[in-house]
Amino acid sequence: xxxxxxxxxxxxxxxxxxxxxxxxxxxxxxxxxxxxxxxxxxxxxxxxxxxxxxxxxxxxxxxxxxxxxxxxxxxxxxxxxxxxxxxxxxxxxxxxxxxxxxxxxxxxxxxxxxxxxxxxxxxxxxxxxxxxxxxxxxxxxxxxxxxxxxxxxxxxxxxxxxxxxxxxxxxxxxxxxxxxxxxxxxxxxxxxxxxxxxxxxxxxxxxxxxxxxxxxxxxxxxxxxxxxxxxxxxxxxxxxxxxxxxxxxxxxxxxxxxxxxxxxxxxxxxxxxxxxxxxxxxxxxxxxxxxxxxxxxxxxxxxxxxxxxxx
Numbered sequence: 001x002x003x004x005x006x007x008x009x010x011x012x013x014x015x016x017x018x019x020x021x022x023x024x025x026x027x028x029x030x031x032x033x034x035x036x037x038x039x040x041x042x043x044x045x046x047x048x049x050x051x052x053x054x055x056x057x058x059x060x061x062x063x064x065x066x067x068x069x070x071x072x073x074x075x076x077x078x079x080x081x082x083x084x085x086x087x088x089x090x091x092x093x094x095x096x097x098x099x100x101x102x103x104x105x106x107x108x109x110x111x112x113x114x115x116x117x118x119x120x121x122x123x124x125x126x127x128x129x130x131x132x133x134x135x136x137x138x139x140x141x142x143x144x145x146x147x148x149x150x151x152x153x154x155x156x157x158x159x160x161x162x163x164x165x166x167x168x169x170x171x172x173x174x175x176x177x178x179x180x181x182x183x184x185x186x187x188x189x190x191x192x193x194x195x196x197x198x199x200x201x202x203x204x205x206x207x208x209x210x211x212x213x214x215x216x217x218x219x220x221x222x223x224x225x226x227x228x229x230x231x232x233x234x235x236x237x238x239x240x241x242x243x244x245x246x247x248x249x250x251x252x253x254x255x256x257x258x259x260x261x262x263x264x265x266x267x268x269x270x271x272x273x274x275x276x277x278x279x280x281x282x283x284x285x286x287x288x289x290x291x292x293x294x295x296x297x298x299x300x301x302x303x304x305x306x307x308x309x310x311x
Contacts, residue, residue, distance in 0.1 A: 031168075136238070138234065246273035
């Protein structure tokens with residue numbers, strides 16, 4: 001019975017990987033709405049010295065079980081498969097059908113907010129304060145002006161640790177944080193030039209940030225569960241500013257192929273978008289796809305409920 005959950009975990013990992021490709025959408029959001037977020041955080045937190053001692057004293061099988069290895073393997077296999085196979089497709093769809101894709105994710109996030117809010121037994125002043133603060137932080141991040149930081153190895157270390165934390169937070173993507181820090185083009189250039197020092201520094205930062213931040217999140221979820229959920233719900237609400245489908249690009253940056261990608265954008269109403277750009281706003285398609293995103297969340301919620309009952 002337990003084995004049957006691993007194909008579903010691979011699919012959820014694929015959905016997380018697909019979301020991470022989209023600037024502004026976090027794989028943590030998918031983990032949250034698919035019911036595996038807290039298990040993911042706890043599993044990452046378990047990768048520590050105690051797990052290493054278990055590996056040494058009791059053998060590989062006990063060490064693997066100590067870090068919930070089957071869960072992490074299935075999930076990250078799905079993420080890796082998605083990044084390898086779906087990244088090009090999603091990039092193509094974003095380039096040619098941006099309004100439709102953003103509308104789908106907008107509907108997904110709206111339904112996710114409702115879903116998470118329903119997980120809280122009651123809303124008191126602490127939860128209301130937490131959701132307000134989370135919303136304000138996400139809005140501030142989404143409207144921040146991009147910085148220009150030095151492209152040195154130590155900065156890549158810091159950028160990696162911060163970006164990976166954003167990737168496991170619902171609502172804010174790591175790629176968007178890299179854009180704000182002015183490190184996105186630096187990282188892409190490092191890949192192109194195979195700058196080993198920068199890439200290793202970034203990777204080390206990711207490992208340190210992921211393991212340390214997972215400890216903090218796990219502690220918060222155990223000690224202040226409802227307040228933390230409300231805070232993360234605020235992050236999702238604030239992220240709607242990033243995912244709004246109709247945008248006017250004010251500033252661009254270049255990717256590793258020398259092609260322009262949006263850096264600073266302004267949200268518009270569909271009618272205003274059509275007037276300013278002369279392009280079709282695809283309002284009907286946007287509404288239908290937003291509803292499709294909502295239905296997907298409902299399906300994931302039902303799947304997560306069935307898995308919980310099976311376990």
